[in-house]
Amino acid sequence: MALDLVLLGPPGSGKGTQAARLTEKYGIPAIASGDILRAQVDAGTPLGRRVRSYLDRGELVPDQLVVDIIRHRLSEPDTEAGFILDGFPRTVPQAQALDAMLAELQRPLDAVLYLEVDRQSLLDRLGQRHRQDDRPEIAEHRIDVFLKQTAPLIGYYRDEGKLRLIDAARPPELVEAAIDDVIRSLVGAGAGPNSRPTGS
Numbered sequence: 001m002a003l004d005l006v007l008l009g010p011p012g013s014g015k016g017t018q019a020a021r022l023t024e025k026y027g028i029p030a031i032a033s034g035d036i037l038r039a040q041v042d043a044g045t046p047l048g049r050r051v052r053s054y055l056d057r058g059e060l061v062p063d064q065l066v067v068d069i070i071r072h073r074l075s076e077p078d079t080e081a082g083f084i085l086d087g088f089p090r091t092v093p094q095a096q097a098l099d100a101m102l103a104e105l106q107r108p109l110d111a112v113l114y115l116e117v118d119r120q121s122l123l124d125r126l127g128q129r130h131r132q133d134d135r136p137e138i139a140e141h142r143i144d145v146f147l148k149q150t151a152p153l154i155g156y157y158r159d160e161g162k163l164r165l166i167d168a169a170r171p172p173e174l175v176e177a178a179i180d181d182v183i184r185s186l187v188g189a190g191a192g193p194n195s196r197p198t199g200s
C-alpha cells in the first residue's frame with residue numbers, strides 16, 4: 001500500500017519543513033506546487049512567464065494550470081510508494097480535481113494533515129524568510145488568500161473523513177512527532193509506504 005498525503009496549511013505553517021522530513025523518513029517524494037511554479041519562473045519558460053505576476057502578487061495561479069502540473073507529476077513512477085503534496089490543493093475545484101484523478105488511479109488519499117498556526121506566528125515566521133513574496137504586505141495578503149480560498153478545504157476534507165489536525169505553532173520536532181502519530185495510526189489502518197524505514 002502507498003502512503004498518499006496532503007499537507008494543508010497557511011503560508012509559514014511549516015509545510016515545506018515537514019514535507020522534507022517525511023520524504024527523508026518514508027522515501028516518498030514531496031511535491032511542492034510553489035517550488036514547481038518558482039522553478040518555471042526562474043527558468044523563464046512560457047509557463048513561468050504566465051504565472052510570474054500571480055506569484056509576485058501573492059495571488060493563486062489559475063486552477064487548471066496547477067491541476068495539469070500535478071496530474072503530470074503524479075504520473076511519474078517515483079510516486080508509486082506514495083507522495084506528499086505540499087501547497088496543492090489550494091481551492092475546492094483543485095481538491096475535486098485531485099479526488100477525480102486519484103479515483104481514476106484507485107488510490108484515494110490516506111490523510112490530509114492540517115497544520116494549524118495563528119496569524120501572528122505566521123507573520124513572525126514569514127518575516128524571517130527572504131523570499132520575494134514574503135515581504136510583509138504580500139505575506140499578509142497570502143494569509144488572507146489562504147483564509148478565503150483555501151480554508152474551505154478544511155471542511156471539505158473533514159466531510160470526507162480525511163482531515164487530521166496538527167498544532168503547528170510548536171517547534172518543528174514536536175510537529176513532526178504529532179505527524180508521526182497520525183501516520184502510525186494510518187499504517188495500522190492499512191496504509192503505508194512500500195519500504196519502511198529501518199532502525200529508527
Ligand code: ADP
Pocket residue numbers: 010011012015033034035037054055058059060061062063066086087088089090091094133142
Ligand atoms: P506558501 O505556502 O508559503 O504560500 P508556496 O510555495 O506553496 O508558499 O506558494 C507560493 C505561491 O505559488 C502562491 O502564493 C501562489 O501564487 C502559487 N501557488 C502554489 N501552489 C498553488 C496552487 N495549488 N494553486 C494556485 N497557486 C499556487
